[in-house]
Amino acid sequence: MSFSRDERSGSAFSDIFSSKVLPGGNAHEYTVVSNRPFMTMKDIMILLLMIVGLFIWMNKTTHWAWMIVVGWIWIKLKNVKQESLLIMRDIGIQVKTTYWSGRTESKFINRLKIQNVVINEGIHLWQVKPYMAILVKDQEKMLIVFENLLPPLHPVLLTTYRGTRRLLFPSDDND
Known part of the structure; x- marks a missing residue:
């Protein structure tokens, strides 16, 4: 699935969003890849x-x-090339960032420490930007998903949010 990074800007570059269910159905991976070239x-x-x-x-x-x-x-x-979110039922979430240099940073959050997953809005200059965040128990800061690429609300954040909630909080009927 492909989407425009900022539908209003008419940018020639678009990010690529993919969603896949891993074997067994107990894990989902959501990935946003920057389609912007290393050097323009x-x-x-x-x-x-x-x-x-x-x-x-x-x-x-x-x-x-x-x-x-x-x-x-x-x-x-040092620019970000790709960001991904791996959700594993009853285990937790892994947030991974890959840079153009090939370096990767990963952070794992145990399911027992995840308090909630939310979609929020932030104000940056004259823009309102939606983002998805993970609220972690005993931490003041929330962990922002796809923090560097900031994909659009629809379809990326909504698809990721619903899939994440479905795996982490299966008893919740409110999506």
Whole structure:
């Protein structure tokens, strides 16, 4: 299933959402993959302008320009490529973030520590952005799912929310 990252912006890039039930039906995995390329033409043009500007400014010493190139690429490698949520009935949730560098970060939350799963709205500048969060017992901060890619409410967050609640809280009839 594919969706536009921000339906109002008309962006040429879209994120890809996938949902799969793992064998046995006791686990679901929801994944959002950024379809944005590592480097866009805009990034390359800005980088070239920076190198040329520094080359002229530093009186033809290129080591500064190369340091800028390496710093730019290092920043780009820290961008998030994919985020996933693995829900295992009676076990818990694993939230995983994969970066362009290939590095991954995972966090596991035991089912007994999960207080609730909610969809909330946050205000950022002049936008209201929906997000899904996991409320964990004895923690002040909630864990935001798909925190870096912030997919849209429909279909991504609603599908993920309903599937998560169905596995973690099977006795609840209120979705």
